[in-house]
Amino acid sequence: MSAPELFDYDLIRARQNRARLDGQSDDVLLPRVSEEMAERLAGVLRDFDNALDLGTPEPGLSGPLSALPRVNNIRRADRDLLNRDYVLPFAEGSLDLVASALALHWVEDLPGLLLQIRRALKPDGLFTAAVPGGDTLIELREAFSEAEADTAGGVSPRVIPFAGVRDLGSLLQRAGFALPVVDSEKITVRYGDIFGLFRDLRALGATNPLLARSKTPLRRETLARLAEIYQERFSDPDGRLRVTVEIVWMSGWVPHESQQKPLRPGSARHRLADALGTVEIPSGVKPS
Template sequence: MNDPARPFDRALLRRRRDRYAGLHHRHDFLFAHSAEEIAGRLQAILRDFPLALDLGAHQGLHGRALAENPKIGQVFHGELSEELARACPRPALVCDEERLPFADGSLDLVVSGLSLQHVNDLPGALIQIRRALKPDGLFMASLLGTRTLEELREAFIYAEAEAQGGASPRVAPFPDIREAGALLQRAGFALPVTDTETLTVSYESLSDLMNEIRGMGAANVLNERRRTPLLRRTLRRAEEIYRERFSLPDGRIKATFEIVYLSGWAPAPTQQKPLRPGSAKQRLSDALNTEERGAGEKAGFPTPDDGSPDSEG
């Protein structure tokens, strides 16, 4: 029986990452992009982070980028796959994002690049990260967003419905930006920030795209996946649908990758706090030197209930 609260087969995810660890460097463009983006954001933060963790490190691209920042001291790499952990710079450890082995208040910075979207209990993982941070410690991460591989999802839904009489889930239900922001607040982070970007990548064929996904160690690990091998006729039909709907002018096919970036701080007494509602000592209209009007009232027009000829009732 599948547990709806645990959509991902984490043991299979570990085996997939172990299997493709030697090929990961050929398919790491998304990780490299995320690492560069997060490193750039950290450059703008004017403070030191003596002890940092690259969580879900894969081959350590994010951690390597952190190590180039003079404001960041010791960098640890934590990775679910033992084979990928061996490829990370030292110190590195095998580390499950769902069961962090770090003491409360022990880290100054936690970075995670394109890994947490495969965690079953993401709110629980974020709470563990927040607890592992020192007061005023920073968490910064990237996750694959809801639009990721939307073309592949659509092609297989229609192909399997035609060829096999029903579709099985093949692309994970990634979080969107609103969900990510709500999860940060739910986990107790202060000053949460989220934003997103969308990358469009082209491939010669559907097979090339699927090989890329396997090389990332990110093939289907949903517990509700179909356990029988993919039929050739289904794959052929999926390729046809993909080309019919998502071909580029040069004959290649496109694939969408959405990356959601999020950051938050472990609460600390020294942090800025939002003002209590109703605590303002000056009206906004006075500050802006404008006339204050009631809700729904527009400049030069009466409100609907003022008895004017245009009002009803």
């Protein structure tokens, strides 16, 4: 069974191209994420002679990664290619590193893409990515739902779904990556009003691209109710509004014989009870 279609990719491409031409984005998130990705890779004691930046918005990861002495020959796959039918144009086992920042949330068939990434990587090759997590724009999602219910008698999807930490970890394992690691951090961005958030989303080409979105213009009373709810629930004492962005970091290695393996069950040489200085109680026996 094929995955359900979620996104209008023609609309995504048009909005992102318009945002690129307007050049009005003041994106502080991408530089922060790119810098942290470079810091994380700097601690990996391995040479990556063929690296790919997969879909990262401009200016991409080439700058931060090229500053790392162990990362070389960085190529880039543009993010507007990450659509439903995207196929990585790389031979099997041709890459040492695939890195992506703030791009993979647009991919409908992420399990399929992860399988392609694993295939394109050499044994002991590394995949690492930063993606918006499940709590991203959670305040906007809640405020929009209630505002529409109050003023329009129904709710339409306004914010795209973002994957959670456990889901992304499971996808790495299903794709066959070894030593998967997934962690997250939450960043709070503040705005003077809801319209500042809307302007930034438009400037990033990140407004609602869902196929199931309402095709009618947003009603004035809905917008006014949205602003009211957001101000009531998600503002700081100084009146500025909070916006949550969750960044999920995920990484996995293509299996290789040199990698650390888990011990076989029953192979331990020391008892946990001895280490803790306590008495071991057999299963099914109640302590006295």
